Amino acid sequence: MTRDFDPAGDGAQMDFDGRMSYGDYLRLDRILDAQAVRTTAHDEMLFIIQHQTSELWMKLAIHELSAARAAIARDDLAPAMKMLARVSRIFEQLNNAWDVLRTMTPADYTHFRRELGQSSGFQSWQYRMIEYVLGNRNHAMLKPHEHRPEVLAKLAAELATPSLYDEVLRLAQRRGVVMPEAVLTRDVRETHRFDDAVVEAWAGVYRAPEAHWQLYELAEKLVDFEDYFRRWRFNHVTTVERVIGFKRGTGGTGGVSYLKRMLEVELFPELWRVRTSL
Numbered sequence: 001m002t003r004d005f006d007p008a009g010d011g012a013q014m015d016f017d018g019r020m021s022y023g024d025y026l027r028l029d030r031i032l033d034a035q036a037v038r039t040t041a042h043d044e045m046l047f048i049i050q051h052q053t054s055e056l057w058m059k060l061a062i063h064e065l066s067a068a069r070a071a072i073a074r075d076d077l078a079p080a081m082k083m084l085a086r087v088s089r090i091f092e093q094l095n096n097a098w099d100v101l102r103t104m105t106p107a108d109y110t111h112f113r114r115e116l117g118q119s120s121g122f123q124s125w126q127y128r129m130i131e132y133v134l135g136n137r138n139h140a141m142l143k144p145h146e147h148r149p150e151v152l153a154k155l156a157a158e159l160a161t162p163s164l165y166d167e168v169l170r171l172a173q174r175r176g177v178v179m180p181e182a183v184l185t186r187d188v189r190e191t192h193r194f195d196d197a198v199v200e201a202w203a204g205v206y207r208a209p210e211a212h213w214q215l216y217e218l219a220e221k222l223v224d225f226e227d228y229f230r231r232w233r234f235n236h237v238t239t240v241e242r243v244i245g246f247k248r249g250t251g252g253t254g255g256v257s258y259l260k261r262m263l264e265v266e267l268f269p270e271l272w273r274v275r276t277s278l
């Protein structure tokens with residue numbers, strides 16, 4: 001009879017008395033202790049973990065988007081491209097995750113939905129932060145965070161910072177692609193509004209990509225990311241319709257009607273419009 005393999009013989013560290021282990025480094029006790037189910041419903045665990053993992057990925061997305069924006073502001077495009085590519089992959093991961101949640105039927109959800117009270121992803125401050133970093137800056141969305149001054153301060157600080165798209169337009173200007181003065185000096189606290197002159201400026205880049213290769217590549221990275229983000233919103237609303245139909249959301253909105261309206265949000269509108277004029 002062969003004996004079970006003992007990795008200790010291969011040099012594996014097996015004794016962690018006083019040494020930092022895997023669980024210590026990752027603070028797994030805290031993470032794995034954070035699934036406080038409120039019912040005995042089997043699917044509540046899935047629902048909680050799906051949201052928590054999404055929030056972790058959102059944390060990384062904010063980390064990457066903020067660093068990409070800073071890199072663009074200092075004309076350091078190579079790392080920015082890498083970080084933006086990673087954010088798209090994060091959203092691809094989030095998109096695939098809906099398949100797991102879709103295994104929850106409407107009946108499964110009714111077993112614990114009442115326990116959520118009025119809580120809803122609508123109150124996800126990290127989701128709002130992502131929208132704010134990208135330039136979708138609806139101030140009305142600050143209100144649900146007024147009871148958390150530290151969160152409100154983070155969101156307010158973000159509103160005072162130029163968005164990712166603002167930094168991209170400023171970069172384009174620095175590289176000789178003339179952007180409208182009003183766009184470059186706009187009040188960055190507000191959402192960027194579609195501007196025909198910006199479409200024209202991008203058209204110059206898209207008609208001669210070889211002359212503006214880095215800008216062209218960067219613009220396409222943004223389009224790629226928005227494509228994944230749109231799919232996330234679409235997957236969300238489809239899952240919601242599948243699970244709750246046209247019931248109102250726990251957060252109080254019309255539910256599917258609200259989420260369908262959010263499908264119309266355009267983060268980088270001129271980059272979508274420029275395609276028509278090519």
Ligand code: HEM
Pocket residue numbers: 050051054055101109119120121122123124127236239240243244248249250251252253254255256258259262
């Ligand atoms: C069965 C699963 C889900 C249902 C039924 C559901 C339902 C809803 C509804 C109805 C809304 C609109 C606001 C409201 O009135 O509540 C909403 C918003 C939202 N949900 Fe979900 N959701 C689900 C899963 C998720 C997951 C897994 C996430 C990941 C974090 C998420 C994140 C969000 C976010 C960020 C919003 C705000 C969207 C915006 O304002 O544009 N939801 N959800």
